[in-house]
Amino acid sequence: MTNGIHHVTAISGPARRNLDFYRGVLGLRLVKKTVNFDDPGTYHLYFGDAAGSPGTILTFFPWEHVAPGRLGVGETQETTFRIPEAAVGYWTQRFVEKSVPHDAPVRRFGETVLGFRDPDGMRLALVGVPGIEAEAAWSAGDIPAEHAVRGFHGVSLLVKEAAPTAAILTDVLGFAAAGSEGAYHRFRSGTALGGVVDLRVAGDFLRGRPGGGSVHHVAFRAADDAAEMEIVRRLAEHHGIRTTEQKDRNYFRSVYFREPGGVLFEIATDIPGFAVDEPAASLGDALKLPGFLEPRRAELERVLPDLS
Structure with missing residues (x-):
């Protein structure tokens, strides 16, 4: 089984602000500019590495006037990216220069973690990982390749109790328990990219409220x-859990289910990938639409914000 995280999808405010942050500040590649298939007047933006490899992809539904979300139980608390260990100082300085809200680096499970927030308040972190300097990195902007992001480290999920979610991770998704530290319980898969899920036990904390961030x-x-x-x-x-029917998302095929802790999980195929409808060299340049929306292209291009 190929394990690990395929992508993480979040909600943001204005599309231009979202693009400027993830491409301009974090240095990720915009690998696909399409629309929310269920709400096609809204973009669906995909950011990742050069090829949009599974384990590197952070995607957004940007709504211009979205209300902010409230973090709570049954939700992803933090999304984390891998960087070379020696790059933590570079990123701390970059966040200061770019006025990015961030925390002082802390140690968690023996790794240096630099927490920060995007313009919508989404909780993110860069995790310094030793020995990954030679890994390929996308660096088309002003970030030197030796400091660039190398895909996902993982996610931390805020749950009432660990055991029910842990059962899904270990029995179904191929993760294995990898220790505990304070309120965190770590699970690892066999892949470097997106191979970590931390369960943070919060007890009877408030439920989350979806929104920006x-x-x-x-x-x-x-x-x-x-x-x-x-x-x-x-x-x-x-586990007695039923998924949705399979949905064709053009770049992968997906089923969805809510795990026992309340977090919405998706299973996404690695195939066919993001180069199925445009050359790898020009990923993210053009607005790509699924076949059933192609007849509405002119209408959608009028209502979608200009990101050129």
Whole structure:
């Protein structure tokens, strides 16, 4: 089984502000500019590495006038990216220069964690990982390649109790328990990119309220349709959890379910990938629409904000 996080999808405010932060400040590549298939007057922006590899992809539904979300139980508390350990100082200085709200670095599970917020208050962190300097990195902007982000480290989920969610991670999604530290329980998969899920136990804390800065769902990887259907089977037979029917998202095929702690999980196939409808060299340049929305292109281009 190919394990780990495929992508994380969040809600943001204005699309231009979102693009300027993730491409301009964090240095990620815009790998796909499409629309929310269920709300096509809204963009769906995908950021990642050069190829939009699974385990690097942070996506957004940007709504111009969205109300801010409220963090609570049943929600992703923090989304984390991997950087070389030696790059923590560079990023601390960059956040100061770019007026990015951030915390002092802390140690968690033996790693240096630099927490920060995006313009919508989304909680993010850069995690210094030793020995990854030689990994490929997208660096088309002003960030030197040696300091650039190397995909996801993982996510931390805020849950009432750890055990029910842990059962899904270990029995269905291929993660293994990797220790505890304070209120955090760590689970690791066999992949470097997006291979960490931390469960932060919060007890009877408030439920989350979705909005700007909230994570909508966390997607986990399945190599192909057969691997995805095996996960669907295990969820049903071992845990009594039913998923949605499979939905074709053009770049992957997905099923969705709410895990016992309340977080919306997706299973997304690695195939066909983001180069299915435009060359890898020009990913993210043009507005791409699914076939059923192509007849509405002129209308949608009029209502979507200009991101050129």
